[in-house]
Amino acid sequence: METVLVLGATSDIGIAIAKKFAAAGYNIQLAARKPELLGPLKSDIEIRYKVACSTYAFDARKYNSHAVFFDALKPDVTITIFGTMYEEEDAFNDWALAETMINTNYTGAVSILNIAAKYYIAQQKGAIIGISSVAGDRGRASKLIYGSSKAAFTAYLAGLRNKCFKDNVHVMTVKPGFVYTRMTENMPLPKPLTSTPEEVADIVYNGFTQKKNTIYVKWFWRYIMLIIKNIPEFQFKKMKL
């Protein structure tokens, strides 16, 4: 059976995606900065879904470790979920926070996915799923650094899709809107626009099986973002977004 590597497996979306692929019969490799947290998820996946599951330490910002890390795993599908989000005002005032966001969400993702892509190109098969964000669709004040790091990641995934297409490597960009997670449980989110991590996982899995290029979670975010992208800049810059 094929193996899926879940990078960022301690996040709510990471957990849901790992379970979804395990339920579909994939063996699972869980990776996170704090692998010691992954024991219960590993046993849970093995017992519920009767697939193999293993855990690994992975730090997106330790770029030098990525090649050795990936070489030991060689999964059939690589999914990046990891990401960092600080308060934008704090990040604006503290370069260390801004840099961490950029280096996790963009630089680290590029580092590990370059390695994965090279392997898949050599194999002439494989799949990469990158969880980006609707926040990357257009720069705005309230998502200044986070949004720009995701914009860069979205552009990278599009480029990678173009580069790998002829080599039979499927690259899928996922753009969730609002998601109910531990990080957002203190924010009032509009119910119709918000997904659960399980819904995100379902949509990601379906998009993967249908070889989609870019998917929004939920689908209507595509049209919300289309409108937002088409507001003329002379107007957009005056808006409070």
Next chain:
Amino acid sequence: MIKPIANWGNYPVIESNEESFVFDEQLDALISKEQPFIARGNGRCYGDASLADRTISTLKFNKILSFDAASGIFECQSGITLDQILTVIVPQGWFLPVTPGTKFITIGGALASDVHGKNHHVDGAISNHVLDFDLVLASGDIITCSPSVNPDLFEASCGGMGLTGVISRVKFSLKKIETSFIKQKQIKAVNLQELIELFDTYKDYTYSVAWIDCLKKGEHFGRSILMLGEHASVSELGESQGINPLKLHGNKQITFPINMPSWVLNQFTVKAFNFLYYGKNFKKEINNVVSYEPFFYPLDKVLHWNRLYGKKGFVQYQFVLPLDAKQGLIEILTRISDEGLGSFLAVLKVFGKQESMISFPKEGYTLALDFPVRGNLLAFLDELDQLVLKYNGRLYMSKDARMKPEMLVAGYPELEKFKSIVKKYNPYGKIRSAQSDRLLLTDTK
């Protein structure tokens, strides 16, 4: 985020800041915050037991830690629901040792309520099958409890409504089954006397419970349907059932769409329901083999069935009377029938013996009734309390939303011991609920 929450009875509703955790370290961080809290599972107790200004949801703490399919020992985090556990264990030939009438409760909540099932007279309550559990105290310390290790804390936490600490991990033993089907027997009883005799005649059945029509007067007073069951063996299955003897029941559900207006439920509609329910069993006795799902969880098929009782919600009233207090059962049922406050779901069961500190079950008759919240309901329930006390009975805290502290004191002889253990491990009432405040189980703020 602060939002209105309620348990299954939709009464009371309170504003609560609910937060969740996935990892132990996150639970630790939540507990170390200053504001008092109560742990909360799937919100399927009925009243105010898991309500507080701040609640810590265990629902994301739901991982299976180990399952030995040879010995049937299961270990998990406390936020997993029985529904999820069944999905894993049934196909491997195991069943829950004890299950209440819904599978949508967490194992942590099951233990904090020390839930019972249709097999109480044979197998006891859930605590009877627990090997050990971890309890995270108000101080953040984690203590492992079993019947032999920290036995005081073990006993006070089984049925202790979460007041000793947050139950974080539970290890318990399962029941071996050959098939996922139940050999069922339903017998109609024309009145209460016959029902009580039938309970006695069939006391060796593993599972028994009766639905009772509490509005019927005269010679058919207490007419009822006794439902009995045993786990079926492979040889007892029908041909199509035998193809997959350990089949999981599908999860097809109907959703009750809206809160019903409160006038819909009245004496006439309840009488009509009871007439149809009693009448649907045409024969005196029915014997058949059914899936575990309709036998144990008939109401789980209808999601949000509590909406039947409307926006104002309902109170479930469950008491137990000693075996020698049959007269009390008659008196209470008569009082309910006179008041015309019939309940759709009046359920009678005989409990076996159970030694306990704060758990609800004790040997005797237990009756559970639903009453929609109306103007004079609370005063009426206070009256029923007096009858329950008169016959040495007590009430179930997991169903309770309104009893007075004196009622609890009178019903639970070991209450002082329980309170002193709570005080020892939860000294400043950091862990508290609307219920524990109301019942004076935790120091007032």
